[in-house]
Amino acid sequence: MTKKIAPEKNGVVEKYGKISIERRGDSYKIRWSCGGRQYSRSIGKAAPEILKVARGKAQEINSDILLERFDPTLEKYFSAITPAPLDLLTLWQQYKVAKRKLTAPTTQKGDWPEVDRALAAVDRQALKLTNSASRLLLAELLDKYSASTTRKVLTYIRASALLAVEDEEISQKEANYYCRLFKSIPKSQKSSRSRKCFERHEIKAIIEAFQSDEFNSKYSNYTHSYYAGYVEFLTLTGFRPEEAIALTWDNIKNNEIVVCKAYSQGILKSTKTYETRSFPVNAQLNKLLTSLPKDANCDLIFPSPDGGHINQNNFNKRYWLPIVKQLVSTGKVQEYLPTNNLRHSWITRMLRAGLDIATVARLAGNKPDTIMKHYLAAKTQDLVLPEF
Numbered sequence: 229m230t231k232k233i234a235p236e237k238n239g240v241v242e243k244y245g246k247i248s249i250e251r252r253g254d255s256y257k258i259r260w261s262c263g264g265r266q267y268s269r270s271i272g273k274a275a276p277e278i279l280k281v282a283r284g285k286a287q288e289i290n291s292d293i294l295l296e297r298f299d300p301t302l303e304k305y306f307s308a309i310t311p312a313p314l315d316l317l318t319l320w321q322q323y324k325v326a327k328r329k330l331t332a333p334t335t336q337k338g339d340w341p342e343v344d345r346a347l348a349a350v351d352r353q354a355l356k357l358t359n360s361a362s363r364l365l366l367a368e369l370l371d372k373y374s375a376s377t378t379r380k381v382l383t384y385i386r387a388s389a390l391l392a393v394e395d396e397e398i399s400q401k402e403a404n405y406y407c408r409l410f411k412s413i414p415k416s417q418k419s420s421r422s423r424k425c426f427e428r429h430e431i432k433a434i435i436e437a438f439q440s441d442e443f444n445s446k447y448s449n450y451t452h453s454y455y456a457g458y459v460e461f462l463t464l465t466g467f468r469p470e471e472a473i474a475l476t477w478d479n480i481k482n483n484e485i486v487v488c489k490a491y492s493q494g495i496l497k498s499t500k501t502y503e504t505r506s507f508p509v510n511a512q513l514n515k516l517l518t519s520l521p522k523d524a525n526c527d528l529i530f531p532s533p534d535g536g537h538i539n540q541n542n543f544n545k546r547y548w549l550p551i552v553k554q555l556v557s558t559g560k561v562q563e564y565l566p567t568n569n570l571r572h573s574w575i576t577r578m579l580r581a582g583l584d585i586a587t588v589a590r591l592a593g594n595k596p597d598t599i600m601k602h603y604l605a606a607k608t609q610d611l612v613l614p615e616f
């Protein structure tokens with residue numbers, strides 16, 4: 229008896245008695261149980277002719293189970309079928325289909341294409357599900373990418389393999405080939421910039437450089453001063469850039485800024501911690517906010533020149549990087565640090581000013597141990613040790 233199921237991209241397509249025809253990613257498989265044992269067999273790529281083969285095999289197996297002549301060796305059913313062997317690329321495509329609804333859009337847009345490019349760049353032999361192929365994969369990834377990127381790619385490969393184990397498509401032994409690779413990846417050396425901060429006089433120089441347009445190129449479509457308010461806001465709040473970019477005027481309520489969203493990689497989403505927090509508006513911050521222009525056609529506090537959300541990557545490359553490097557060359561800033569280090573600078577400045585770490589962590593949208601581990605910078609300029 230055939231039971232028709234509403235077709236799905238990933239799931240049961242049809243049932244013949246206890247035999248399920250399933251689609252997993254770009255392939256069809258059949259699954260059933262008999263005599264207390266679970267069976268699963270991949271049939272081939274998802275295509276009408278392969279679905280016909282799957283139907284025939286499902287009917288045959290179901291009939292043999294009912295007539296008590298089932299062949300547990302499966303030779304009777306699959307000796308003539310030679311489906312294309314699974315490889316890493318297939319497992320990865322299946323993983324994306326299975327996890328699409330459970331994964332943040334920014335991850336799909338940011339991380340997944342990196343894995344796509346990496347698997348397309350390696351030798352086809354490295355995509356086989358063998359121990360030697362896994363070692364070749366690691367060697368090729370490390371040859372083409374940094375250790376941190378290699379680790380990221382292999383993290384998704386491992387997840388794909390473990391999902392395939394759950395689906396009984398590959399063995400745990402095959403998945404372990406990729407789990408063991410992490411021990412052979414060189415430890416990434418975190419950038420020395422990651423916990424550094426700008427000192428007060430450096431922040432003042434940066435804001436003034438944006439306000440004055442002193443480094444503005446005559447070929448630039450927009451002046452640096454257009455972004456002066458945005459930069460000053462980051463220095464006064466320690467907000468993540470994607471949080472500041474997403475702010476609208478209705479997020480300011482009762483002399484507080486409600487931080488509940490972020491804009492990154494073209495997607496408006498929740499904050500990084502998925503939590504909403506409030507940030508008090510002091511006199512200095514209020515003076516900045518009241519000086520900002522308002523556009524009747526746009527409710528963003530910091531719109532891009534064309535009226536949409538600021539593209540942080542473009543801002544970094546076209547405005548932040550050239551201005552700060554110019555300040556380094558003139559001696560007004562000690563070294564170049566990315567825009568994100570304005571957040572480190574604010575956190576460090578608040579702690580140096582005497583605010584307790586729990587309060588700073590709440591205002592920054594982090595946990596206290598995260599603040600200590602990743603954000604608090606050591607003082608290196610004009611350091612005078614106290615005397616006993």
